[in-house]
């Protein structure tokens with residue numbers, strides 16, 4: 001037995017399914033998950049000593065690669081001063097100032113420990129601020145594992161959603177309306193039916209939890225208009241896209257494409273913690289004043305704004321805002337996806353790719369899908385064969401066809417060339 005197999009067997013005895021987050025279990029692709037012992041730049045090493053080029057990057061946070069010297073130094077220094085005080089620290093203020101300086105749509109921000117917590121709190125804030133209960137989400141967008149967000153579409157737009165997880169009461173799902181991503185007609189219809197009762201719409205501006213699907217400009221334009229007209233708040237879940245697709249996040253990209261585009265509430269995570277448990281939600285002062293201790297919307301956290309996590313996040317943000325960082329990262333990512341497309345074309349494999357900043361997606365279909373239903377028509381067997389061939393060749397891609405991929409600043413041209421060569425063999 002390999003060390004990975006031994007560890008997985010041991011893990012399954014003491015941890016349900018052997019993992020602390022389901023997608024790590026490789027259930028979608030089969031096989032044994034790799035137990036990672038360490039990371040170095042763009043590479044990770046498993047328990048059998050095998051080295052991989054890492055395109056997961058902890059599902060987004062590791063935008064600088066593993067063990068960036070400036071981040072390591074900041075974390076080590078912070079740890080020496082203490083792990084947690086449950087009292088305010090200057091570093092929280094610094095991180096809030098840093099984020100707000102890069103996100104003009106937010107005037108204030110609250111730090112929490114996970115993306116799940118941040119989106120849950122953002123929904124509560126939207127409900128508290130509007131004094132309404134219902135909200136819209138879209139199929140294929142993931143916003144963490146809060147009860148009200150683990151919901152799939154009901155039978156029609158006049159009906160509410162159904163839980164996608166056991167343990168979520170039907171009643172909890174009853175305020176959640178689930179629509180198809182990029183479907184403007186459904187949006188119009190849902191607002192016509194429920195407009196005055198909607199607290200908010202929550203959306204991933206570039207969906208990274210159904211591989212990589214952009215919100216179309218007409219869709220985002222209409223969404224912004226309808227929210228404004230009906231007094232519903234537009235919540236952009238940028239937990240994945242924030243500081244990953246560009247320094248101004250996805251909202252910066254849409255502001256360039258749609259005049260006057262600005263979200264009401266923004267949610268961040270992943271990159272802002274640089275690999276430590278840290279997330280945040282922010283908005284105008286007018287909206288944020290509803291939060292405790294100023295207002296009636298309760299929200300709290302023992303480890304919120306943790307001193308070591310904020311040091312890690314700050315050091316990461318200070319690196320990525322250096323001039324030219326995203327130009328170089330975007331060029332690298334494009335080199336990867338253009339290369340994959342070329343290799344697929346050479347082998348006559350239907351293939352489409354998209355990327356933005358350090359985030360990418362590839363599909364085993366000739367045209368980029370626009371919604372979850374289309375993403376899920378992917379030839380699963382073919383994807384799984386490709387995934388395992390790449391893994392054997394030392395390329396660590398996401399173990400499911402509905403996940404996005406991530407390139408870090410530490411990936412070299414040689415890493416990308418090696419990846420393309422592996423893909424050439426795998427697709428042959």
Ligand SMILES: *Cc1c(COP(=O)(O)O)cnc(C)c1O
Nearest residue numbers: 114115116142143144237239240
């Ligand atoms: C990862 C993710 C979350 C959940 O964040 P966790 O830190 O895993 O709780 C929420 N929304 C989006 C868009 C994400 O990608």
